[in-house]
Amino acid sequence: GAGVSQTPSNKVTEKGKYVELRCDPISGHTALYWYRQSLGQGPEFLIYFQGTGAADDSGLPNDRFFAVRPEGSVSTLKIQRTERGDSAVYLCASSRSLGDTQYFGPGTRLTVL
Amino acid sequence: AQTVTQSQPEMSVQEAETVTLSCTYDTSESNYYLFWYKQPPSRQMILVIRQEAYKQQNATENRFSVNFQKAAKSFSLKISDSQLGDTAMYFCAFMSTPSKLVFGAGTILRVKS
Numbered sequence: 451g452a453g454v455s456q457t458p459s460n461k462v463t464e465k466g467k468y469v470e471l472r473c474d475p476i477s478g479h480t481a482l483y484w485y486r487q488s489l490g491q492g493p494e495f496l497i498y499f500q501g502t503g504a505a506d507d508s509g510l511p512n513d514r515f516f517a518v519r520p521e522g523s524v525s526t527l528k529i530q531r532t533e534r535g536d537s538a539v540y541l542c543a544s545s546r547s548l549g550d551t552q553y554f555g556p557g558t559r560l561t562v563l
Numbered sequence: 564a565q566t567v568t569q570s571q572p573e574m575s576v577q578e579a580e581t582v583t584l585s586c587t588y589d590t591s592e593s594n595y596y597l598f599w600y601k602q603p604p605s606r607q608m609i610l611v612i613r614q615e616a617y618k619q620q621n622a623t624e625n626r627f628s629v630n631f632q633k634a635a636k637s638f639s640l641k642i643s644d645s646q647l648g649d650t651a652m653y654f655c656a657f658m659s660t661p662s663k664l665v666f667g668a669g670t671i672l673r674v675k676s
Contacts, residue, residue, distance in 0.1 A: 481662065483662075483663065483664075485664070490668075490669075491668060491669070492567075492654050492656075492666030492667055492668050492669050493608070493654075493664070493666050494666070495663040495664065495665070498662060498663060506663060509663070539606060541608060543608075543664075545662070548662045549596075549658075549662050551598070551610060551613055552610075552662075552664060553610065554600075554607065554608035554609075555607075556605070556606055556607045557606050557607075557608075559606075
C-alpha cells in the first residue's frame with residue numbers, strides 16, 4: 451500500500467482480556483517501530499524492529515507487552531491481561547532503514563473498560 | 564537520556580499570518596536529527612520537516628522553515644502564510660542512533676479565519 455496501515459482502527463476490550471494490534475508497513479521498509487500515545491501527550495517509544503528481529507524493546511512497559519514481526523513485514527503488538535492504564539493510541543511507523551525518516555500509520559485507539 | 568521540551572501548550576494565529584513554535588532539547592550526542600510532525604484530529608502523524616544536526620543550513624519546506632541553533636539546543640518551526648488546514652497538534656522530535664524518536668509534549672496550533 452501507499453502508506454502504513456494499522457488495524458483495527460479502534461478496539462474496545464475488557465480488563466484482563468488479550469488483544470492484538472496489527473501494523474502493515476510501507477512496502478520495502480525494513481525498519482518498523484511501535485509507539486504509545488496517551489491522551490494529551492507525545493508518543494512514547496515501545497519497540498523497534500530491523501527486519502525480523504527486535505533491535506530495541508526497552509520501551510515495553512512490562513512483560514504483558516510483546517511484539518513480533520515473523521517475516522520482516524507485518525508486525526503484531528500483543529497485550530496480555532489488559533489493564534485500564536493500557537488505554538491509549540498505539541502508533542506504528544516504518545522507515546526504509548534505521549536512521550531514515552519514520553512514516554506513521556493512523557494508529558489504533560485501544561480502550562480498556 | 565534525551566529530552567525534548569515544547570514550552571507552548573497552545574498557540575493561535577490569524578489566517579495568512581506567521582507563527583513560530585518553540586522547541587528545545589537536551590542531548591550529549593553530536594550527531595542527531597530533529598523533526599517536526601503535525602497531528603490533526605484525524606490522528607495521522609504527518610512529517611512536516613527534518614533537520615540533520617551536522618547541516619548548518621536551516622531546512623525549508625514550502626511555507627515551513629526551521630531556526631536550528633545547535634549551541635543553544637533550540638529548534639523552532641516557523642509557519643508562514645498560515646492556512647486553516649494548518650490547525651493541528653505539532654510535535655518536535657529528536658532522533659539519534661539507534662533510531663527511536665523522542666517526542667515533546669506538543670503544541671496545539673489553531674489558525675483562525
